Amino acid sequence: MRAIVVTEHGGPEVLHPSEVPAPEPGAGQLAVEVAAAGVNYIDTYHRTGRYPTKPPFTPGVEVAGTVVAVGPGVTGFAAGDLVATADAVGGYAERALVNADRAIAVPAGADLRLAAAALLQGMTAHYLTHSTHPVLPGETVLVHAAAGGMGLLLTQLVKLRGGRVIGTVSTPEKERLAREAGADEVLGYDGFAEAVRDLTGGEGVAAVYDGVGRTTFDGSLAALRRRGVLALYGAASGPVDPVDPMRLAGAGGVYLTRPSLAHYTVTREELAERAGDVLRWVASGELKLHIGRTYPLADARTAHEDLEGRRTTGKLLLIP
Known part of the structure; x- marks a missing residue:
């Protein structure tokens, strides 16, 4: 073969x-x-x-x-x-x-192509928005690479939970896709932390879903509100350098986690629940791939x- x-x-x-x-x-x-x-x-x-x-x-x-x-x-x-x-x-x-x-x-x-496209990123978006930091109605979160496969799904699931999405993108075409997925505000990467503060009245966001890694990490910390959550789920730009825990205190007692899908599908029951939700949302049109x-x-x-x-x-x- x-x-x-x-x-x-x-x-x-x-x-x-x-x-x-x-x-x-x-x-x-x-x-x-x-x-x-x-x-x-x-x-x-x-x-x-x-x-x-x-x-x-x-x-x-x-x-x-x-x-x-x-x-x-x-x-x-x-x-x-x-x-x-x-x-x-x-x-x-x-x-x-x-x-x-x-x-x-x-x-x-x-459609088996849709099934292949849905599971890994769909379940990752599921655990991030439902378990790592369960988004509450009215909360604002930051989604990096909002026009990528993960970003588009994260944006839609945050909106399904009643949250507000600020997304980052690198091109006008990617901005269009992020907005079509439901992003409320879309920023470039330059100076995004300051722009997030401006958009949230100086408070910062409840969570940052960051799959980019090295080039966004410092700004992601700076964009969080007090006791916010930085979910570093990937490293598209490279791994993040070692972090002094005192930086978390200086950022407002924030939380840093490096989760993976394996941590959130430990049992057959948990796997089936997350996969079932994702495939059901795709079938109903609530989640568009x-x-x-x-x-x-x-x-x-x-x-x-x-x-x-x-x-x-x-x-x-x-x-x-």
């Missing part, structure tokens, strides 16, 4: 289209014929070695597709079922393995270059 293989950590050039044996499911696993695979920053962290992954490996954790085989001990799934997951093994391929306890059933007839671009599997390198070069909006998908 065709797959993308990483034989050494590095830049996008280490993503090699290859022919490899199709994987067979082990105990508790499903083999899934991949209809679409999500392209996410976590894939770049695996590729570079920021998140330890031993080469050779096939990246990709988010897929949707059709079950073609089940391993020993699997119950509740059978060949022919449609599933999606944010915990695949080797998703950048024609066939991937999925632990059955991390698979989510997709209704027959559903923006698929910015699709790429053939062999163009995984280009997808990573576009993502890391911040040349994209919305969700990116690989289509085997």
